[in-house]
Amino acid sequence: MKRIIAVLCLVFLVALIPAAAFAAYPEKPIRMVNYVGPGGLMDVTSRKFVSIAAKYTDATFVVENKEGAGGLVGMQAVLEQPADGYTIFAATTSNIAKVLTSKKNVDEFIWGFEWIAMLMQDPECLIAAKDSPLNTWEAVHKDAMEKNGGQLWTGPAAGGNDHLMAMKVWDKSGMSAKWIPYSTGPEAMMALLSGQGAVYVGNPADIGGREGFSIIAVARKERLAKFPDAPTFVELGVEGLEEEAMWRGFAMKKGSPEEAMLWWEELLKKVAADSEWKEFLEKDGIDVVDYGREKFNAQVRKDIDNFTVYLKKYGLIK
Amino acid sequence: MDSLLVFLGGVDSFPVWILSFLAVIALTAFLTRGKHAPFRGRIIICVSLLFLAFAFFLLSFGLEEIEAVGSSARTAPRLWAAGLAFFTLDQLRRTLLGKAPEDPKTGDVQRVLLAAAIVAFSLWGMEIVGYLISSGGMILLLLLLFGERRLFILLSLTGGWMLFSWFVFIRLLHLSLPAGIYFG
Amino acid sequence: MDLFSHLLDGLGALMGITPLLVIMAGVAIGILAGAMPGISPSMAVALLLPFSFGMTPSMGLVLLCAIYLASNYGGSITAVMVNTPGTPSAVVTAFDGYPLTRKGDAGTALGVSLVASVAGGFIGIIILVLFSAPLARMALKFWPAEYFALAILGLSTIASLGGGRWLESFMAVLLGLLLNTIGLDPLSGVSRFTFDVVRLYDGFSFIPVLIGLFALSEVFSGIESGEVGIPPVQPDKERSPWPTVREYLKLKYSMIRAGILGTVIGVFPGAGGTIASFIAYDVEKRLSKDPDSFGKGAPAGVAAAEASNSSSVGGALVPLLTLGIPGSSSAAVLIGALMIHDLQPGPELFTRHPEVVYTLFSSLFVANIFLLLLGLLGARLWIKAALIPKRLLYPMIFAFSFIGSYAVRSSLFDVGVCLVFGLLGWLLSRSKIPVSPIVLGMILGTMIEKNLRTTIMMGGVSLFFQRPLSLTLLVLAFASVVIPFIREKKRTGGGL
Numbered sequence: 001m002k003r004i005i006a007v008l009c010l011v012f013l014v015a016l017i018p019a020a021a022f023a024a025y026p027e028k029p030i031r032m033v034n035y036v037g038p039g040g041l042m043d044v045t046s047r048k049f050v051s052i053a054a055k056y057t058d059a060t061f062v063v064e065n066k067e068g069a070g071g072l073v074g075m076q077a078v079l080e081q082p083a084d085g086y087t088i089f090a091a092t093t094s095n096i097a098k099v100l101t102s103k104k105n106v107d108e109f110i111w112g113f114e115w116i117a118m119l120m121q122d123p124e125c126l127i128a129a130k131d132s133p134l135n136t137w138e139a140v141h142k143d144a145m146e147k148n149g150g151q152l153w154t155g156p157a158a159g160g161n162d163h164l165m166a167m168k169v170w171d172k173s174g175m176s177a178k179w180i181p182y183s184t185g186p187e188a189m190m191a192l193l194s195g196q197g198a199v200y201v202g203n204p205a206d207i208g209g210r211e212g213f214s215i216i217a218v219a220r221k222e223r224l225a226k227f228p229d230a231p232t233f234v235e236l237g238v239e240g241l242e243e244e245a246m247w248r249g250f251a252m253k254k255g256s257p258e259e260a261m262l263w264w265e266e267l268l269k270k271v272a273a274d275s276e277w278k279e280f281l282e283k284d285g286i287d288v289v290d291y292g293r294e295k296f297n298a299q300v301r302k303d304i305d306n307f308t309v310y311l312k313k314y315g316l317i318k
Numbered sequence: 319m320d321s322l323l324v325f326l327g328g329v330d331s332f333p334v335w336i337l338s339f340l341a342v343i344a345l346t347a348f349l350t351r352g353k354h355a356p357f358r359g360r361i362i363i364c365v366s367l368l369f370l371a372f373a374f375f376l377l378s379f380g381l382e383e384i385e386a387v388g389s390s391a392r393t394a395p396r397l398w399a400a401g402l403a404f405f406t407l408d409q410l411r412r413t414l415l416g417k418a419p420e421d422p423k424t425g426d427v428q429r430v431l432l433a434a435a436i437v438a439f440s441l442w443g444m445e446i447v448g449y450l451i452s453s454g455g456m457i458l459l460l461l462l463l464f465g466e467r468r469l470f471i472l473l474s475l476t477g478g479w480m481l482f483s484w485f486v487f488i489r490l491l492h493l494s495l496p497a498g499i500y501f502g
Numbered sequence: 503m504d505l506f507s508h509l510l511d512g513l514g515a516l517m518g519i520t521p522l523l524v525i526m527a528g529v530a531i532g533i534l535a536g537a538m539p540g541i542s543p544s545m546a547v548a549l550l551l552p553f554s555f556g557m558t559p560s561m562g563l564v565l566l567c568a569i570y571l572a573s574n575y576g577g578s579i580t581a582v583m584v585n586t587p588g589t590p591s592a593v594v595t596a597f598d599g600y601p602l603t604r605k606g607d608a609g610t611a612l613g614v615s616l617v618a619s620v621a622g623g624f625i626g627i628i629i630l631v632l633f634s635a636p637l638a639r640m641a642l643k644f645w646p647a648e649y650f651a652l653a654i655l656g657l658s659t660i661a662s663l664g665g666g667r668w669l670e671s672f673m674a675v676l677l678g679l680l681l682n683t684i685g686l687d688p689l690s691g692v693s694r695f696t697f698d699v700v701r702l703y704d705g706f707s708f709i710p711v712l713i714g715l716f717a718l719s720e721v722f723s724g725i726e727s728g729e730v731g732i733p734p735v736q737p738d739k740e741r742s743p744w745p746t747v748r749e750y751l752k753l754k755y756s757m758i759r760a761g762i763l764g765t766v767i768g769v770f771p772g773a774g775g776t777i778a779s780f781i782a783y784d785v786e787k788r789l790s791k792d793p794d795s796f797g798k799g800a801p802a803g804v805a806a807a808e809a810s811n812s813s814s815v816g817g818a819l820v821p822l823l824t825l826g827i828p829g830s831s832s833a834a835v836l837i838g839a840l841m842i843h844d845l846q847p848g849p850e851l852f853t854r855h856p857e858v859v860y861t862l863f864s865s866l867f868v869a870n871i872f873l874l875l876l877g878l879l880g881a882r883l884w885i886k887a888a889l890i891p892k893r894l895l896y897p898m899i900f901a902f903s904f905i906g907s908y909a910v911r912s913s914l915f916d917v918g919v920c921l922v923f924g925l926l927g928w929l930l931s932r933s934k935i936p937v938s939p940i941v942l943g944m945i946l947g948t949m950i951e952k953n954l955r956t957t958i959m960m961g962g963v964s965l966f967f968q969r970p971l972s973l974t975l976l977v978l979a980f981a982s983v984v985i986p987f988i989r990e991k992k993r994t995g996g997g998l
Contacts, residue, residue: 031494037831038548039838048842051555062492065548066911069686069703073911076700101691102703152960158387159691178388180956181689186827187771193825194642196960209846210826280844315386329698360933367677374680377695384690388959391687391694394951398683402676409669422932425726430928433725437900437921444914453904457897464730464893475894479901487905491549494912 025085025260029060032250033078034090035071041185045248046090049119052277056270070098070157072109079112083253085260089113093246094161096303101159101316106304113251115300116261117268118291120281121245124165124219125230127192127200130212134198137216137236143198144175151177154188154197159316161246162201165219167310169201172233172240189213203246204230205284219244224285245287249296265292323380335373342369357413359421364410371403429463436460448498454480505631512860515560516868524561525865528568529872533880535569536576539586539713540906543573544831551839559843560858564865566839570832571815571869574775575619575877578808582611583887584899586717588906590708591811593941594779596716597663598796598803605799606735608888609743609881614801615808616877617750618757622809623870625761626768626816630823631863637817638824641769647966650953651975652770653946656777658979659784660939661986662796668987670935678943679950681706688952701915710907710920711944715937717903718924721896723931730893743885749801756786756802757809764810768817771829775814776945782810784982816866823859824849 032050034043043065050061066074074089081087091113099109128135134143144151155162158181170176177198182188185202192200193212200206200213204227207213215230219241223232233241252261271277272290281288291299311317325331346365350358378392378399412418440456447455458476466472487493516522528550535546547566554562577588582599595615602611629637644652660671684695685705696702724730760782767778786806787796796803818829819836826848828834837847845851851859887895907920927937957965966972 029492037834038544038551039828039831039835044838044841047551047555047838051552051842062494063552064494064912066913067704068911069700070691072700072703077912098691102686102693104700157691158689178959180959183688183772183952190642190771190821190825190827191645194645196645209848209850211849283844316384327695327697332697359929363930363933363935367673370677370680374683374695381687381694382690382692384692387690389689389955391690391692393955394947395680395683395694398676398680398947402673402680405669405672405676409673412669419934426728427726429730430722430725433722433896433900434921434925437904438918440904441914441917441921453901456904457901460897460900461893464725464896466893471894475897479898483901483905487909491909493905493909495908496914 025257025263026057026059028086029062030086030088032061032063032088032090033074034063034065035067035074035095037065037067042090042092042248045119048277048280049271052271052274053267055274057267069102070160071095072098072102072104075099075109075113078251079108079253081253083255085252085256085263087253088264089251090248091115091251092161092248093303096300097159097161097164097307097311100304100307100311103317110300110304112254114254114256114261114293115249115251115296116264116293118247118249118289118296118299119268119272120249120289121247121287122203122205123224123285123287124162124244124246125202125204125215126169126217127189127202127207127213128198128216129192129195130214132195132198135214135216137231140198140216141173141175144177147177149176149178151175151199152180152197153177153199153201154180154182154191155201156183156185156188157181159311164307164310165244166199166201167314168241168244169217169233169238171310171313173238203284203286205286208284226283226285247289247299249291261293268292320380323377327377327380339366339369342366354414356420357416357418360413360418361410364406364413367406368403368410371399371406375399375403432463433460436463444496444498446498449495450480450484451498453483508856508860509631509864511857512862512864513868515857515861516564516864521561521564521865522868524557524565525568525869526872526876528565529572529869529876532569532572532574533576533579533873533876536573536588537579537884538576538906539580539588539717539902540709540909541573542589542709542831542910543570543577544835545909546570546573547832547835547839551835551842554839555842559840559845559855560861562839562843563836563858563862564869566836567862567866568869568872570836571623571812571866572873572876573832574812574815575616575623575808575873578615578619578811579612579880579884581716582615582804583608583884584717584895585720586899586903586906587712589811590712590941590945591776591779591814592807593712593716593776593938594783594807595804595811597783597807597938598798598800599807600720601797601799602801602804603888606888607743607799608885610745610749610801611799611804612881612884613745614750614753614804616874616881618753618760618805618808619812620870620874620877621754621757622761622764622812623815623873624867625758625809626765626813627863627866627870628816629762629765629813630816630819630866634820634824637766637769637820640766641821641825643971644770645965645969645972646953646956646960647969647972648975649770649772650950650957651966651972651979652767652777653949653953655975655979655982656780657942657946657950658982659780660942661983662784662787662793663780663936663938663942667934667936668990671939674930674936674939675943678940679947680943681940682944682947683951688948689955701913706919706923706944707907707910707913707916708944709910710916711923712941713903713906714920714923714925715927715941717899718920719927719931719937721899722924722928724892724896726928726932730891730896733891734889736889744881745801753802753805756805759785759789760806760809761813764813765817765820767810768814769820769829771821771827772949774817775811775830778810778814778817779807780942782806788982788986822847823851 036042046063066077078087078089134140218230218232221242374395378395381391436459440452444452454476535541577592578595581587581592581596585600587593587596599611660675686703763782764778768774783806787793818833821827821829822833840847907916
């Protein structure tokens with residue numbers, strides 16, 4: 001009996017020794033906070049990333065969903081955690097737009113993070129219903145000019161990334177239209193199919209597996225290999241929309257250990273080069289990237305400037 | 319006027335709202351002595367709902383209008399607040415005329431409030447001592463409050479819950495429960 | 503028949519030890535997860551998502567669908583036993599299930615909810631397999647005007663929810679609608695009544711409110727009335743606690759009607775399943791020879807609620823498979839699962855991977871059978887919960903409510919919300935103000951507001967009356983409030 005107690009004591013003592021004394025990052029599960037529900041785009045991306053990362057690391061990842069307020073709830077939850085590198089925020093371009101439109105403090109909600117790993121650029125595109133008479137950019141543009149602001153465009157929340165894209169298109173092509181927001185992208189696509197609007201703003205992946213849609217314009221320098229029939233804006237005579245994309249990536253609270261950030265940048269390089277990862281994304285016309293801190297932070301800075309201009313121009317912020 | 323609305327809708331005005339709500343309730347309780355005493359609970363509920371409707375209506379004027387969206391955020395709250403006020407006023411009228419059911423007999427309200435206080439206390443303690451200890455403590459205190467005195471039951475339920483929640487929620491489901499400042 | 507040979511192929515793929523074990527495990531996990539307040543069906547599916555990565559796409563999907571199906575039933579167990587609906591759609595099951603348990607007839611409540619669940623599940627799947635194409639076409643006819651009208655129709659059921667207390671029901675539903683406006687405006691993103699607290703930006707989380715209003719308020723009432731000191735009702739030893747086959751058969755039309763309603767309304771993304779259960783309950787109450795028994799422990803009420811709730815699973819899969827649009831939050835997780843397996847949800851699934859689709863269909867049939875078997879086994883266990891003395895049961899309900907509210911967003915704030923709504927529910931039900939309309943108002947608030955405003959943006963109020971479908975639904979809603987009202991007035995001779 002005494003021996004058992006002695007052994008138990010020993011086990012207890014060993015368990016108490018801070019593991020950090022001899023372990024390097026990561027020594028405990030890394031929590032990946034998602035701002036969308038399970039099954040959402042970023043959630044799927046995070047989970048796929050985790051399953052591929054498992055080839056290169058033994059680290060445990062826990063994908064968590066903290067939904068709400070277009071990411072503000074999730075962002076705040078991460079910012080409330082200690083800056084130890086064990087809580088990651090899984091972000092997309094939409095979060096930047098959300099911080100700006102909800103007039104939250106940019107220094108806190110955006111620059112309270114270190115943007116450590118940008119995974120991809122998903123080109124923005126305009127999608128129309130195949131059977132609709134307005135199934136080419138020319139037709140849409142002509143109709144919009146005739147309706148003079150009365151044309152309806154569908155998509156997710158107002159002030160989000162896709163709405164911003166719509167504003168840019170309207171601005172660059174000299175037209176105007178009305179944005180009808182739906183709860184989710186898929187619901188907006190369903191609305192498009194049922195004839196509620198003329199155009200849906202989204203990404204090429206949106207039409208994968210679904211029938212009745214076609215991409216009428218892509219905001220990219222060249223056509224997509226997977227969708228060779230979809231013209232770029234330049235081909236259609238609209239300049240200035242060659243690099244509009246939604247990025248997805250990971251952010252860590254500012255002040256996290258250098259070691260953790262380096263670890264992530266290295267992991268990203270490995271995952272980005274993985275053939276399964278590439279195939280998973282490229283089949284949807286997504287460009288895989290492996291931006292580390294420097295490039296990612298620059299991208300975020302550029303987005304903030306760019307978004308602010310359009311949000312002001314269309315009166316969403318003052 | 320605008321700056322007042324901004325203040326009332328901001329985080330700093332919260333104590334003002336709470337205090338004015340409590341004042342209204344106290345006044346109602348005071349005024350409902352005598353003839354209306356059997357309906358006091360119902361009247362207080364009606365007055366609270368009216369207060370709520372009024373507060374939402376007032377605050378709706380401070381909501382930002384974004385022309386670009388083409389739809390006002392103020393419409394729905396005003397509609398619901400007006401509806402709530404309308405039906406509550408009618409209810410209040412009927413209650414004052416004595417047409418509504420009387421308040422139920424008061425039972426062991428003290429114990430209800432104690433139970434709620436224990437839960438609130440455990441919620442507060444969670445950030446300090448962590449989920450496991452705090453929820454175990456809550457169960458123990460509640461059991462004692464409800465008159466359980468057998469030591470074996472007290473300990474096995476409390477311990478059983480702590481083991482169960484550790485295994486299921488922490489080990490199996492990886493819920494990130496508060497660890498508290500001592501164990502974080 | 504092409505369809506049947508496909509289905510048989512699918513069934514053949516399931517006839518092995520591994521697939522059957524997967525389905526059984528899925529059903530068992532689903533029941534347990536659904537019975538845990540706070541673990542909604544979509545969370546249960548999401549939690550098991552990682553396990554499906556290692557399986558073949560069909561098996562992964564089979565596992566997740568079994569969980570989805572079973573967790574929808576699991577939510578009814580706690581609804582019936584301790585008045586804690588584990589899912590929003592189980593709210594209606596609690597209306598009559600819990601009163602049955604209080605009367606000492608937990609066996610009937612559990613039995614009917616299980617059998618109705620299974621029956622509804624079968625109806626949903628059959629409709630899914632046979633009529634998914636026409637149903638999808640119908641879903642595409644729905645514009646915001648129709649969604650608004652559907653929500654109003656759902657709201658009109660308060661007329662029967664309050665048990666004749668019109669005024670109180672209206673007050674409660676408007677309170678729910680008003681509280682629902684807290685948070686970011688669904689269209690413009692303007693923050694409303696949040697006092698700049700980010701946690702309130704999404705309003706009150708639904709599950710904590712639900713747990714508070716139903717479970718905690720009931721516990722508080724129990725404490726107040728001194729139930730902690732009273733030993734539980736001992737069941738009659740002479741009589742079997744379970745309903746007889748004849749008693750089940752008596753409910754067959756209720757189940758069929760509710761099952762069809764549940765599937766059809768469940769097709770619509772958003773609140774389909776929950777609205778369906780409210781409407782199905784309302785319909786049964788109106789058709790019943792003894793409408794006054796509803797809310798006091800009518801087996802038909804439990805049957806309607808559970809059958810429609812379970813059949814909505816089949817409904818939610820219709821837009822998923824035909825359009826690639828999730829019909830519910832659980833279906834959204836299924837889409838995620840498909841995507842991780844490199845399968846694109848939507849109509850192409852039928853042409854490119856028919857084996858996945860038909861294995862899925864067949865597995866839902868098999869899962870329903872397992873649900874019946876495991877459910878019967880489990881019910882023998884759950885019924886014992888009715889024998890636990892309240893002074894031991896109540897602390898456990900508090901503990902589960904606590905973790906349940908926390909789990910939704912890992913937020914202690916939500917636990918506080920649950921407690922506050924518990925006290926609110928207790929105070930209101932003391933004064934005979936029903937709490938279920940509050941829940942209905944909070945479920946439907948966003949749907950009503952959003953679609954109302956979207957319709958106005960698209961073409962003005964007149965759109966509601968120009969579109970035949972929305973006009974029909976609105977007239978139906980209007981009639982279902984006004985007709986009983988007038989009838990009541992005639993009977994009692996005036997007064998509200």
